Each structure stands twice: as structure tokens, then as C-alpha cells.
Amino acid sequence: MEENLKTSEQTDEKIKDVAKKTDEEVQKSKRDFGLGIYGSKKNISLKLMDGLIAVMIVVVVLCIFFFSRNPGFRVRFNTDGGEPQIEDIKVKYDEKIPEPPEPHKKGYEFKGWYLSNGYHWDFETDTVGNDMELKAYYELSDEVLEQIDELEE
Numbered sequence: 001m002e003e004n005l006k007t008s009e010q011t012d013e014k015i016k017d018v019a020k021k022t023d024e025e026v027q028k029s030k031r032d033f034g035l036g037i038y039g040s041k042k043n044i045s046l047k048l049m050d051g052l053i054a055v056m057i058v059v060v061v062l063c064i065f066f067f068s069r070n071p072g073f074r075v076r077f078n079t080d081g082g083e084p085q086i087e088d089i090k091v092k093y094d095e096k097i098p099e100p101p102e103p104h105k106k107g108y109e110f111k112g113w114y115l116s117n118g119y120h121w122d123f124e125t126d127t128v129g130n131d132m133e134l135k136a137y138y139e140l141s142d143e144v145l146e147q148i149d150e151l152e153e
């Protein structure tokens with residue numbers, strides 16, 4: 001009978017130890033949030049995680065605000081003395097520009113729209129990535145070239 005009493009007391013002590021350890025783990029889990037970054041054995045506090053989540057929410061809200069308020073990028077058309085003059089337009093990032101009417105300049109043939117770096121703009125495939133200016137490019141017309149040839153003879 002005494003053995004049963006000792007075993008019973010030992011069992012009660014083991015139950016109390018397990019309950020105490022479980023309470024400690026519960027308290028610790030209330031303070032900490034899982035394993036740290038990159039497999040570190042150090043736990044991350046809930047306050048730190050709450051702060052990181054709050055910062056991420058603020059960043060997302062600011063991004064949404066900025067991109068919803070940004071009317072797009074300004075595209076200027078420089079006709080280089082040609083007619084008609086073409087109004088600037090606003091285009092969102094990665095959108096195509098609608099092709100403007102072809103400008104006309106006396107004595108010249110219109111050859112296309114170019115960026116300042118000499119790149120020929122293709123309205124069917126190119127998209128906008130920032131504010132920019134497209135400049136009309138002209139070459140002397142065949143009639144003017146013939147007149148120049150006749151004068152040189």
C-alpha cells in the first residue's frame with residue numbers, strides 16, 4: 001500500500017511538473033512569435049512583429065495613395081515647326097501612346113517620332129516608363145532635293 005502511495009505521490013509531482021512547464025511555455029508563447037529570421041534559434045517578440053506589420057501596412061497604403069493620385073507620365077510632342085501642333089498627353093506607366101496625327105512641314109517629309117537619344121518610337125509596341133518628349137523628324141522632300149540638284153547644275 002505504501003508503494004502505491006509513493007507511486008501516486010510521484011505521479012502527482014510529475015503531473016504538477018508537466019503542468020508548470022506547460023504554463024511556462026504558454027506564457028513564453030504569448031511573448032514570442034516563432035523562430036527568428038534565417039533559422040535563428042532566437043524568438044521574435046510579438047511587439048516587434050506588431051511593429052513590422054504596422055510599418056508594412058503604412059507602406060502599402062502610401063503606395064496605393066501615390067499610384068492612385070499619380071495621373072501618369074507626361075508625353076510632349078515637339079513638331080519642330082510642323083503643323084498641327086499636338087497637345088501634351090498623360091499616360092500611365094507601361095501603357096502605349098496613341099499615335100498622333102502626322103505633322104507637315106513645307107519642303108520636308110515626315111519620317112517619324114524620335115526620342116532625344118535618337119531612338120525611333122514605335123507606337124504599336126513601345127510603352128511609357130517616364131516623362132518624355134517625342135520629336136518629329138523630317139528629311140528634305142524629293143521636290144526640294146530635285147530643285148537643289150537643278151541649281152547645282
